[in-house]
Amino acid sequence: xxxxxxxxxxxxxxxxxxxxxxxxxxxxxxxxxxxxxxxxxxxxxxxxxxxxxxxxxxxxxxxxxxxxxxxxxxxxxxxxxxxxxxxxxxxxxxxxxxxxxxxxxxxxxxxxxxxxxxxxxxxxxxxxxxxxxxxxxxxxxxxxxxxxxxxxxxxxxxxxxxxxxxxxxxxxxxxxxxxxxxxxxxxxxxxxxxxxxxxxxxxxxxxxxxxxxxxxxxxxxxxxxxxxxxxxxxxxxxxxxxxxxxxxxxxxxxxxxxxxxxxxxxxxxxxxxxxxxxxxxxxxxxxxxxxxxxxxxxxxxxxxxxxxxxxxxxxxxxxxxxxxxxxxxxxxxxxxxxxxxxxxxxx
Amino acid sequence: xxxxxxxxxxxxxxxxxxxxxxxxxxxxxxxxxxxxxxxxxxxxxxxxxxxxxxxxxxxxxxxxxxxxxxxxxxxxxxxxxxxxxxxxxxxxxxxxxxxxxxxxxxxxxxxxxxxxxxxxxxxxxxxxxxxxxxxxxxxxxxxxxxxxxxxxxxxxxxxxxxxxxxxxxxxxxxxxxxxxxxxxxxxxxxxxxxxxxxxxxxxxxxxxxxxxxxxxxxxxxxxxxxxxxxxxxxxxxxxxxxxxxxxxxxxxxxxxxxxxxxxxxxxxxxxxxxxxxxxxxx
Numbered sequence: 320x321x322x323x324x325x326x327x328x329x330x331x332x333x334x335x336x337x338x339x340x341x342x343x344x345x346x347x348x349x350x351x352x353x354x355x356x357x358x359x360x361x362x363x364x365x366x367x368x369x370x371x372x373x374x375x376x377x378x379x380x381x382x383x384x385x386x387x388x389x390x391x392x393x394x395x396x397x398x399x400x401x402x403x404x405x406x407x408x409x410x411x412x413x414x415x416x417x418x419x420x421x422x423x424x425x426x427x428x429x430x431x432x433x434x435x436x437x438x439x440x441x442x443x444x445x446x447x448x449x450x451x452x453x454x455x456x457x458x459x460x461x462x463x464x465x466x467x468x469x470x471x472x473x474x475x476x477x478x479x480x481x482x483x484x485x486x487x488x489x490x491x492x493x494x495x496x497x498x499x500x501x502x503x504x505x506x507x508x509x510x511x512x513x514x515x516x517x518x519x520x521x522x523x524x525x526x527x528x529x530x531x532x533x534x535x536x537x538x539x540x541x542x543x544x545x546x547x548x549x550x551x552x553x554x555x556x557x558x559x560x561x562x563x564x565x566x567x568x569x570x571x572x573x574x575x576x577x578x579x580x581x582x583x584x585x586x587x588x589x590x591x592x593x594x595x596x597x598x599x600x601x602x603x604x605x606x607x608x609x610x611x612x613x614x615x616x617x618x619x620x621x622x623x624x625x626x627x628x629x630x631x632x633x634x635x636x637x638x639x640x641x642x643x644x645x646x647x648x649x650x651x652x653x654x655x656x657x658x659x660x661x662x663x664x665x666x
Numbered sequence: 667x668x669x670x671x672x673x674x675x676x677x678x679x680x681x682x683x684x685x686x687x688x689x690x691x692x693x694x695x696x697x698x699x700x701x702x703x704x705x706x707x708x709x710x711x712x713x714x715x716x717x718x719x720x721x722x723x724x725x726x727x728x729x730x731x732x733x734x735x736x737x738x739x740x741x742x743x744x745x746x747x748x749x750x751x752x753x754x755x756x757x758x759x760x761x762x763x764x765x766x767x768x769x770x771x772x773x774x775x776x777x778x779x780x781x782x783x784x785x786x787x788x789x790x791x792x793x794x795x796x797x798x799x800x801x802x803x804x805x806x807x808x809x810x811x812x813x814x815x816x817x818x819x820x821x822x823x824x825x826x827x828x829x830x831x832x833x834x835x836x837x838x839x840x841x842x843x844x845x846x847x848x849x850x851x852x853x854x855x856x857x858x859x860x861x862x863x864x865x866x867x868x869x870x871x872x873x874x875x876x877x878x879x880x881x882x883x884x885x886x887x888x889x890x891x892x893x894x895x896x897x898x899x900x901x902x903x904x905x906x907x908x909x910x911x912x913x914x915x916x917x918x919x920x921x922x923x924x925x926x927x928x929x930x931x932x933x934x935x936x937x938x939x940x941x942x943x944x945x946x947x948x
Binding site: 370391396401404465475 | 868
């Protein structure tokens with residue numbers, strides 16, 4: 320059992336607050352992705368769990384044991400770094416064996432475990448090379464193998480794929496998912512790449528300015544963003560937002576269209592819709608087409624609604640031209656609402 | 667290294683560019699001659715027989731006669747002075763690395779109050795001329811009984827070599843990614859184990875280079891050596907004292923014995939010295 324509990328963890332660097340009392344529980348064997356733009360505190364949080372950074376306040380528990388005062392070596396974790404951190408003076412074999420030798424395992428066991436993890440990561444033919452003789456992708460495999468060989472309770476990954484080229488990243492992503500699911504370790508994975516997050520995660524914790532804005536399954540995060548930031552950060556192209564003014568209690572006027580919405584005392588809230596949840600149909604939002612980008616599978620239309628940018632992913636058979644006026648009708652069950660002051664979702 | 671020529675505007679007249687190139691070449695040649703000519707004369711004369719040194723005309727190539735050198739080596743006191751020089755230089759080497767490398771590591775890995783001031787002060791130690799310090803030092807050394815000992819002189823040489831040791835090891839440790847250490851911590855190492863198993867093997871060639879440089883500084887130093895030792899002269903102090911009254915060929919042989927080891931050492935570690943000055947090493 321290696322459930323991770325992060326309790327009210329805060330981190331300040333001088334006057335700058337990197338983390339504001341973060342709470343997060345990651346259940347045993349869960350793959351949790353910390354997603355956010357650079358500087359949001361996701362790496363800091365990971366390093367606090369690893370023990371490479373001390374929290375200013377709060378507690379970290381792994382498997383029912385409080386570990387925030389322990390050095391990294393006593394936490395039962397293994398970490399994969401963004402720049403691989405493969406020891407250049409050791410062979411691949413000795414790199415993978417490094418932690419096992421620190422545990423003083425007998426040579427036969429070391430040998431066995433190194434070979435097994437090397438096979439798992441498909442690097443068994445590289446065991447006697449040095450890191451200088453490896454490609455970036457191979458180095459990353461060594462780094463992952465080194466972490467797996469430790470058979471840790473928790474694997475921490477800090478943007479492990481961001482230094483790889485696009486094709487390799489795709490390949491490694493799928494492989495990582497398989498290997499980590501098979502190893503049954505609890506994983507925290509930090510990334511700024513939303514596609515990576517969506518494809519790998521059991522749950523995504525979206526971070527923004529030192530806070531966890533939403534922690535939920537990838538589909539939930541995508542479908543029901545808990546805050547405006549989540550909607551605008553996740554999804555490519557991102558969610559569309561238009562101001563909505565109160566018509567009657569429970570219905571709102573959005574760019575000339577009246578829509579059913581939440582009951583609220585506020586006079587103005589924000590209407591939000593994902594670009595792919597729009598259809599060309601009468602009685603919708605009145606939009607003037609600015610740019611049309613045929614992308615093969617779909618056509619991306621960038622339009623102007625009340626002076627704001629508004630994107631729609633439409634069927635590739637759509638024949639819209641710049642300057643056309645379209646009526647874009649949102650799918651009713653996909654419409655979301657946000658409070659413009661708190662930025663939180665309204666129901 | 668194309669910066670000099672590419673600085674010239676593209677529209678410059680060819681003659682101007684040509685003249686500029688000639689000027690550059692001339693400066694390079696003068697500088698080379700400035701450095702190499704004395705070394706050449708030293709080599710030629712040291713490797714000639716005593717008669718050839720005083721004779722005229724000179725030969726362009728030395729006769730590779732070891733007469734001068736043999737005479738020098740057998741000269742009374744040379745062997746002892748040589749031994750003293752080595753002893754002092756080794757002490758200096760050990761102390762400046764023993765103190766300098768931890769300081770360099772601390773500078774590269776930790777943020778502490780006064781870090782910049784510390785770095786500045788390390789360099790400042792080179793701002794005080796040794797003659798200014800020599801007299802008070804001599805007095806103090808006599809009082810504490812450190813005068814005329816290899817260890818006492820090594821302390822002074824260590825203060826001379828220390829700034830370089832700190833700066834070289836600082837750039838050395840800065841070049842080793844901190845993630846390597848962090849990875850070692852997560853793999854079960856204590857701070858010290860991580861340093862010993864990961865940082866040390868990677869830094870060792872550079873540390874050796876910095877040690878050799880400290881050795882060379884001590885080996886070449888003459889002023890403190892002359893002031894602070896009487897019986898236990900180092901080679902430099904010994905030569906300074908005895909050679910201004912000795913024949914020409916002996917001076918050349920002595921110079922040769924001093925310069926050649928220093929040159930070889932510096933040449934061996936040049937890569938790391940360039941790194942210290944921030945010149946990209948290839």
